[in-house]
Amino acid sequence: MLKTRIISAVIGLSLLLAAVFISKETLTIAVFILSVVAIDEFYNAVSKVGHKPVRWIGYLSCIIILLVGFMEGKGLLSFVFVLLLLLLLFPLPVFFHGKYNVADISMTIYSIFYTVFMFSFIVLTRELRNGIFFIWIIFIGAWATDTFAYFGGITFGKTKLIPAVSPNKTLEGSISGVIGSVVAIALYGFFVRQSLNYLTYYHFIIMGVLCGIMSQVGDLTASAIKRYAKIKDYGNIIPGHGGILDRFDSVLLISPIIYLYVYFVI
Numbered sequence: 001m002l003k004t005r006i007i008s009a010v011i012g013l014s015l016l017l018a019a020v021f022i023s024k025e026t027l028t029i030a031v032f033i034l035s036v037v038a039i040d041e042f043y044n045a046v047s048k049v050g051h052k053p054v055r056w057i058g059y060l061s062c063i064i065i066l067l068v069g070f071m072e073g074k075g076l077l078s079f080v081f082v083l084l085l086l087l088l089l090f091p092l093p094v095f096f097h098g099k100y101n102v103a104d105i106s107m108t109i110y111s112i113f114y115t116v117f118m119f120s121f122i123v124l125t126r127e128l129r130n131g132i133f134f135i136w137i138i139f140i141g142a143w144a145t146d147t148f149a150y151f152g153g154i155t156f157g158k159t160k161l162i163p164a165v166s167p168n169k170t171l172e173g174s175i176s177g178v179i180g181s182v183v184a185i186a187l188y189g190f191f192v193r194q195s196l197n198y199l200t201y202y203h204f205i206i207m208g209v210l211c212g213i214m215s216q217v218g219d220l221t222a223s224a225i226k227r228y229a230k231i232k233d234y235g236n237i238i239p240g241h242g243g244i245l246d247r248f249d250s251v252l253l254i255s256p257i258i259y260l261y262v263y264f265v266i
Helices: 002-022 024-047 055-061 063-070 074-089 102-126 131-156 171-191 202-229 244-264
Strands: 160-162 166-170
Touching: 024 055, 024 063, 024 102, 024 202, 024 244, 055 063, 055 074, 055 102, 063 074, 063 102, 074 102, 102 131, 102 244, 131 166, 131 171, 131 202, 131 244, 160 171, 166 171, 166 202, 171 202, 202 244
Parallel strands: none
Antiparallel strands: 160 166
């Protein structure tokens, strides 16, 4: 099992390196594919407890990623596109009241914001000044938090964090995750300081804390959804890791936070 996870992680990292470094377009296409798979996993999960999300609108919403990555005037285009989708969604319980209800529409909207909207910030981050360096902060923060929280929980864990949502997570593991994120991103900042010489070093510490916290919030959010849907994993597309949402749950909530921090603070 561990060997499978390591092999999957190495392959995934190689694909990520290619997507990020080749061009903005390759990253956009990669994130678009991830968003389609992720929203499908979400729909499969909530369908197990009786919801009937409007799948075709969810899949169509993934075009937002392409608008963000390829089109000029993407802010207005994305806003108009989302508005059109909502205008399509809201009347469905009226005209198709036997097929869809308010809960189904709400679940459809939730899925769009939880997956597509959050994933879009990875592409937006790539477009910032030196954005390629900040994308790596998103992923390093998520991976470091997960790794340190896991081993910190095994070694020191005694106090349950939120057992009703995730029974194995501990307060000690959570603190270890934040510390690990800060250390990893601080080290990353040390190695890239020449390329980001305009950036005061304390920003890396702050981003490390933000990643450490939001990574775990993202993980717990995914766990809460899985518990609601009564499933263990969202899928098995990544051997040893589960589905896309199992692997990227932490990244989903980190990416908008890092984008907003870089855009408004740095």
